[in-house]
Structure formats: structure tokens, C-alpha cells
Amino acid sequence: MSTDNATSDTHTTHTQGRHHPDHPKTTEPAWTIGIDVTLVRAGSGPRYISEDWLPIRHLPDNTLLVATAERHQDAALKDALSDEFETTVVFTRVPPWQLKSTVLRLFGDKVADDAANALFYRNPELSGRIVFSRGQKISALVVAIVLVALAIIWPRQTAIGVLATVSLVFLAGTAFKFFVSLQGARFDVVERITDTEVAELSDDDLPVYTVLVPVFHEANIVAQLIDNLGGLDYPVHKLEVLILIEEEDLETRQAIENAEPPAHFHIVTVPKGHPQTKPRACNVGLYLASGSYLVIYDAEDTPDPDQLKKALIAFDRGGDETVCVQAALNYFNATENALTRMFTLEYSYWFDYMLAGLDRSNLPIPLGGTSNHFRTEALIELGGWDPYNVTEDADLGIRASAIGYRVGVINSTTMEEANTSIPNFIRQRSRWIKGYMQTTLVHARRPVALIREVGIVRFLAFALLIGGTPATFLGVIPFYLVTAASLAIPSTVISSVFPAWVLWICLFNFLIGNGIMVYLSMMGPFKRGTFNLILWSLLNPVYWILHSLAAYKGLWQLLTRPHYWEKTEHGLTQQSN
Numbered sequence: 006m007s008t009d010n011a012t013s014d015t016h017t018t019h020t021q022g023r024h025h026p027d028h029p030k031t032t033e034p035a036w037t038i039g040i041d042v043t044l045v046r047a048g049s050g051p052r053y054i055s056e057d058w059l060p061i062r063h064l065p066d067n068t069l070l071v072a073t074a075e076r077h078q079d080a081a082l083k084d085a086l087s088d089e090f091e092t093t094v095v096f097t098r099v100p101p102w103q104l105k106s107t108v109l110r111l112f113g114d115k116v117a118d119d120a121a122n123a124l125f126y127r128n129p130e131l132s133g134r135i136v137f138s139r140g141q142k143i144s145a146l147v148v149a150i151v152l153v154a155l156a157i158i159w160p161r162q163t164a165i166g167v168l169a170t171v172s173l174v175f176l177a178g179t180a181f182k183f184f185v186s187l188q189g190a191r192f193d194v195v196e197r198i199t200d201t202e203v204a205e206l207s208d209d210d211l212p213v214y215t216v217l218v219p220v221f222h223e224a225n226i227v228a229q230l231i232d233n234l235g236g237l238d239y240p241v242h243k244l245e246v247l248i249l250i251e252e253e254d255l256e257t258r259q260a261i262e263n264a265e266p267p268a269h270f271h272i273v274t275v276p277k278g279h280p281q282t283k284p285r286a287c288n289v290g291l292y293l294a295s296g297s298y299l300v301i302y303d304a305e306d307t308p309d310p311d312q313l314k315k316a317l318i319a320f321d322r323g324g325d326e327t328v329c330v331q332a333a334l335n336y337f338n339a340t341e342n343a344l345t346r347m348f349t350l351e352y353s354y355w356f357d358y359m360l361a362g363l364d365r366s367n368l369p370i371p372l373g374g375t376s377n378h379f380r381t382e383a384l385i386e387l388g389g390w391d392p393y394n395v396t397e398d399a400d401l402g403i404r405a406s407a408i409g410y411r412v413g414v415i416n417s418t419t420m421e422e423a424n425t426s427i428p429n430f431i432r433q434r435s436r437w438i439k440g441y442m443q444t445t446l447v448h449a450r451r452p453v454a455l456i457r458e459v460g461i462v463r464f465l466a467f468a469l470l471i472g473g474t475p476a477t478f479l480g481v482i483p484f485y486l487v488t489a490a491s492l493a494i495p496s497t498v499i500s501s502v503f504p505a506w507v508l509w510i511c512l513f514n515f516l517i518g519n520g521i522m523v524y525l526s527m528m529g530p531f532k533r534g535t536f537n538l539i540l541w542s543l544l545n546p547v548y549w550i551l552h553s554l555a556a557y558k559g560l561w562q563l564l565t566r567p568h569y570w571e572k573t574e575h576g577l578t579q580q581s582n
Contacts, residue, residue, distance in 0.1 A: 034103050036061065036072060042111060050112035054293065058082065059104055060090075061097070068093045074101035102271055105293050109273070117278035120288035124388040130450050131404060133393035133443045136567045138450045165507055168487070172510040175480040178473030179518045181466070182359065186525050189362030196319040196330065196415045203314045208240045214313050215296030215381070219249040219286040223304040224260035225576040230304050231266045238310040245295055246270045249286040252277045280568040283374070284390030284397035291381075291389050300378040305575045307420040308332065308376060316378040319415045328383040328410035329402075331360065332376040336423035338580040339535065344430060345423035345578075346541045347548045353529030353538075360414050368466040369406035369459065371399035371444075376419040383410065393568050394447070396440025403448060403467060407458045425577050427551065434555035436571040438475045439563050445472040478556035480514075481549045488515040519546045 041062040045053075053059045057074040064070055071086060073079075073096045086094045109116060125132035137145070155163040216234060220227065227248075234246055248266075250258050252274055261272055273293060275286045287301060298317065302308060309315075312332055319330045333356040339349035356373075363370045377398065387404055390397040402412055424430040448455055448467065456464045491499050491508045499508065526542035529535075562569060 034099065034107075036097060036099055036103075037107050040107075040111070045111050050108050050115060051292065053108050054105055056082070057101065057104065058086070058096075059108060063092070064095070068095050070095050070097060072097050072099045072104055072107075074099060074104045101295075106273075109276075109289075109293065113276040116289060116292055117276035120275075120285045120292065121278050121280065121392050123288070124391050125393070127388055131388070131391070131447060133391050133400070133447050133568070136443070136563065137446065141446060141450065161502065165503060168483075168503070169507055169510060171476075171480050171483070172507075172514055174473065174476050175484065175514050175518060176510075178469055178477040179514075179521050181469040181473065183521045183525065185362035185366060185368070185466075186354065186358040186528065187362065188365045189358035189360070190528060192361070192365045196315075196322065196413055198315045198318045198416060200311075202318055203311045206314055206317070208243075211240060211243050211314075211317070212297040213243045213245065213295050214239060215290070215294040215299040216244065216246040217249060217287055217290040217294070217299060217301045218246065218304060219283045219290070219301070220257055220304045221251055221254055221283075221286075221572065222257060223575060224256045226304050227257060227260045228264045230306075231261070231264050231270065233307040234270075234302065235267060236310050237308065237313060239313050241267065241269045244269050244313075247273050247290045247293060249273050249275055249290050251275050251281060251286070280392055280570065282392050282395065282397075282568070282570040284394065285392035287397075288389045288392060291384065294381055297381055298378060299381045299384065301375055302419070303375045303421065303575075305422045306375055307337070309417045309419070312376070312415075312417040312419070313378070315415050315417045319413055320378075320380065323411060323413050326409065326411045327413050328380055328387070328405045329372060330378050330413040330415050331356075331370070331373055332378070332415055332417040332419050333357065334373060334376060334421055335418050335533065337420045338423050338425065338578040339538065341423070341425055341578060341580055343541070343544065344427060345425055346538055347526075347544060348423040348430075349535070350526045350529045350538055350542055350545075351548075353533055353535070354525045356414070357532045358525070358528055363466075363470075364412070364414055366466075368463055369470075370402050370412040370414075371396075371471065372402040372412065374398045375421070376417075391447075394440055394443045395436045395568070395570055396444060399441060399471060400444045400447065403444060403471065406463065407455065422575055422578050424573070425579075426574075429574050429577065430551060431555045431558060432571045433573040434552060435558040435562060436573075437559075438478060438552075438556045439559035439567070439571075441471050441475050442559065442563050443567065445475070475556055475559070478549070478552045479560065481553035482557075484511055484514055484518075485546075485550070487511045519549070522546075522549065 039062055041060070044060050044062065048060065059072045061070040061072055069086070069090050069092050071094050073082070083094050083096065122134070125134045129135065152163065152167070216237075218230065218234070220230070223230070230248075237244065246269060248261060248270060250261075250272060258272060273290060275289045278285065291299070298313075298320070300313065300316070309332075316330050316332070320327055323330070334352050336345060336349045336352070338345050340346065360370055374396070387401065387408075391400050394400045405412060424433060449472075452464070455467075459467070487508075488511050491511065523542050523545045526545050527539050530538050562571070
């Protein structure tokens with residue numbers, strides 16, 4: 006990807022930000038009139054974007070007219086193109102983002118296909134496009150037949166065995182999170198970058214940075230988005246903000262145009278395609294990105310102003326093996342209601358302890374869906390995001406780990422809107438849990454290869470975190486019911502079905518498992534000083550019931566609508582950022 010284009014040119018097309026007053030919003034630039042589509046399509050869209058040129062048409066004297074976004078006409082490029090096309094080449098200077106928008110329009114079908122399927126074409130085993138491999142289907146069928154047969158022949162023993170197995174998985178998952186979080190509490194492995202180090206950076210030496218903001222039906226908050234990202238402390242001529250909008254989302258587009266964003270904001274139309282997911286939109290953004298570094302923000306995000314500069318320092322410290330650095334997330338409406346409090350407690354523990362513990366233990370880190378900063382070249386090497394995986398961030402973290410890349414965590418925070426509505430929470434968590442199931446299925450296709458790549462310890466960590474999390478949530482409601490039944494039903498009756506040792510395991514899981522998660526939730530406020538939230542941790546068992554409901558919804562969708570992106574509504578809070 007090109008990294009030396011300035012991004013402050015005047016915008017003149019419907020795919021960009023502020024519009025020239027002499028042109029209606031839907032008018033294409035004059036230089037695009039009469040483009041020879043056959044000539045253009047004979048070449049490569051990525052090449053045109055990376056080399057900043059585009060053939061327009063042959064003139065009457067057979068001279069080739071070429072649009073170039075280079076600041077100065079490059080004699081070497083002109084000579085090279087003249088040799089390639091075997092004719093004289095004439096350059097016409099056009100704004101960089103006009104050229105990119107034109108390439109995107111002319112190659113829309115190819116871009117849409119690549120954004121959705123490039124990873125699948127490159128390595129089908131790493132793509133979630135196929136939900137269950139043939140081997141997984143056969144294995145699941147064999148297990149189901151065996152369980153049914155055992156249930157018919159030995160119903161009581163089969164029920165005992167299933168409950169005991171699920172109990173051990175539940176206990177292993179919670180214990181793993183507990184011990185990893187303790188590692189995070191003991192060691193502060195977050196990259197501590199001081200204000201002095203940030204101040205020492207020279208704007209002249211900073212690279213171009215790309216910000217991707219995928220939005221869908223976000224018309225109510227896009228004005229806030231522009232204000233929030235307008236506060237980033239980074240030279241605007243080296244910053245490009247790409248607002249990625251689905252082709253049919255006219256309402257959000259109109260809201261952005263009405264807000265008149267600055268010149269370094271660009272509206273990018275995501276060509277129609279399937280699946281219609283956030284990672285597919287981000288792959289389109291990656292196709293157009295000019296920056297050496299790239300970050301993703303959600304529409305409601307408010308990052309610390311110096312976050313991009315801190316990320317650059319962290320990349321410099323981490324060396325080439327650091328593919329991504331993750332900023333922490335927190336919520337400006339944490340005290341709005343009980344759900345937002347629990348949401349904030351969960352994220353405080355996750356970012357301040359769990360991720361730090363994974364980093365300290367050199368274990369794979371599942372990325373967050375926002376505020377993760379990448380080296381653009383390394384991200385392209387990884388194949389971008391998997392559009393068929395609805396937690397593409399977690400999957401990308403595992404793929405990065407598999408080839409030896411490291412993910413770091415920096416001392417910077419992005420403020421977001423915590424979920425205020427239980428139905429909205431269930432929609433969001435069902436998607437996340439379904440994505441963890443997808444990621445587990447993808448990487449379980451090749452367990453031996455994954456063990457060889459990451460080692461047995463990191464493989465087990467992946468299994469317990471990515472596979473164990475949905476399994477744990479699926480076990481919550483059954484465990485609660487069995488525990489309640491064992492306390493409410495006379496012991497002589499319940500013991501006729503389950504032996505005492507099984508019931509003790511369930512009770513242990515209920516008390517110790519929930520106790521562990523309450524304790525971890527209580528840890529969250531200490532690093533952030535939000536001590537008023539500590540007692541709310543006692544509601545964690547109820548909070549887990551919501552997760553369990555979401556897990557069953559996610560499991561159902563995995564079987565019926567595996568690639569459906571469950572939309573989380575934003576802008577529901579009554580509090581302001």
C-alpha cells in the first residue's frame with residue numbers, strides 16, 4: 006500500500022467528504038468522463054491504488070492519457086508506462102481520493118468478491134465460510150449416535166457422565182480465567198508510554214495513519230463520530246479517516262454529508278455483497294488504505310487524543326514481531342443502570358487483567374473489535390479479516406499468534422457506550438459467542454497443525470478461552486437448575502438419579518465458579534479507581550444468566566444463520582460522553 010499520499014485534497018465526489026460548491030453531491034469528476042473501462046479492467050485495481058495512477062483512454066493520436074495522484078509528475082513512471090503500453094503517455098494530475106474512489110467504482114464487483122472471499126480462496130481451512138468441515142460433521146454424527154445409544158442402554162449412567170464432563174469443562178474454563186487474571190494482576194505488562202515520549206515525536210517524522218470506521222444504520226450518532234475522531238492529536242495531512250458505509254445505507258450517508266466532515270474524512274461505499282458484515286467492510290477499507298499503520302474504531306468511540314502516537318511508540322518498542330497493539334475500552338455511561346455497571350466491570354477485568362495476563366504468559370490474545378492498531382503490511386500478510394466470522398477480531402488474534410506475531414496492550418483508553426438494554430445486550434453477546442464457536446470450529450479442523458505452530462500450552466489456552474467460553478456459558482443455566490433441584494427436591498429422590506459426587510461437583514461449580522467470577526469482577530475497579538462499582542459484582546451470577554441465554558441464541562444461529570451479523574444498536578444511552 007502507498008504510504009506517502011497526503012489526504013487533504015478537495016473532495017468532489019459522492020464517495021468523499023466535503024464537496025466542492027460547484028458540483029452536486031452525485032456528480033463524478035470531469036476527468037472520469039470517457040474512461041475506457043475495458044482498458045482499465047485489463048489492469049489491477051490494487052496496483053493502480055498502490056502506484057497512484059489509472060489509465061483513462063487513448064487520445065486520437067494514440068497517446069495514452071493517465072491520471073496520476075503523484076504530487077510531482079514522475080519521469081521514471083512515465084517512461085515505464087510508455088514501455089508497458091508501447092505508446093506515449095500523458096499525465097493528468099487528480100486528487101488521490103478521486104483516483105481511489107474511481108478505482109473502487111470500476112472494480113466494485115472484484116473488490117466485493119475479494120473483501121468477502123480472499124481468505125477463503127487463499128486458505129479455505131482458515132475461513133469460516135464453511136461452518137462445519139466434513140470431518141466435523143462425521144464426528145458430530147458419530148458422537149450423537151453413540152450418546153443416543155448409550156442413553157437408551159444406560160440412561161442414568163449416560164446422564165451422569167455427560168453432567169460430570171460438562172462440569173469439568175465449566176470448572177476448567179473458570180479456573181483458567183482466574184489464574185491468567187492473577188498473572189495480569191501481578192505484572193503490569195501494558196506498554197507504559199509517557200506524555201513526555203509522546204511530546205518528543207515530531208509531526209514531520211510521523212507516518213500516514215489510516216482510521217477505519219465501519220458504520221451501518223448509525224445516522225443518529227455520526228455527527229458525534231466526526232467530533233470524536235476530529236479530536237485525534239495527529240497531523241491531518243498524514244491522517245485519513247475512512248467511514249465505511251454499506252451501499253444501501255443512504256440515511257447514514259446523508260447524515261454524514263450533512264455534518265460536513267473535514268477534508269481528511271472520506272466516505273467509502275462498500276460494494277454490495279455477501280456476507281454483509283463488519284469485517285467485509287473493513288477489508289474494503291484495507292484495500293484503499295494509504296497508511297503504514299491502521300486502526301479500527303466503532304461509530305460511538307471516543308479514543309484518547311494521543312492514542313495513535315502511543316501506538317506508534319509501542320510498535321517501535323515491540324519490533325517487527327508486534328502486529329497489533331490493543332487499547333483498553335471503558336464506558337462513559339457506566340453508572341446509567343445495573344446492566345451498564347456490570348458491562349463496565351466485565352471490561353475492566355478483561356482489559357486490565359485478562360489481556361495483561363495473556364500477554365505476560367505469552368498466550369494468544371483475542372483482539373477487541375475496536376481500538377486495535379495494526380501494521381498495515383502485516384495485516385495484509387495475515388489475509389485481513391474473515392468476513393464469515395462474526396468475531397473476526399478473536400479469529401485474527403489466533404491467526405497472528407499461529408505465525409509468531411505478538412499482540413501488545415497500551416496504556417490508552419477508548420470510551421464507548423455500554424449497553425443499556427437487555428435485548429440489545431442479548432443480540433450483541435449472541436453474536437460474540439457465536440463467533441467464538443465459529444473460531445473454535447475453524448481452528449479445530451487442524452488441531453495437530455495448530456499445536457505444531459503455537460505449541461501445546463498455547464493450544465490449550467486457545468481451547469479453554471475460545472472454546473471454553475461458550476461451553477461455560479451454555480453450562481450456566483443447566484448447572485443453576487440442577488443445583489436448585491438438588492436443594493429443593495428431597496435428597497432421596499435426587500440421589501436416585503444422580504450420585505452425591507456429581508451433585509457436589511455441580512454445587513462446587515455454582516459456589517466456587519461464581520465466586521471466582523465475582524472476585525474477578527471486583528478486581529476490575531482497582532486499576533481504574535471506580536470503587537463505587539465493586540458491590541455490583543455480587544450480581545455476576547445473574548449477569549451470567551444473560552450470557553447463557555445469549556449462548557443458546559448464538560448456538561441456534563450457528564446452526565441456522567451462521568454468517569448473520571446481529572446488529573447492536575448504538576445511541577440508546579441517556580447520558581452524554
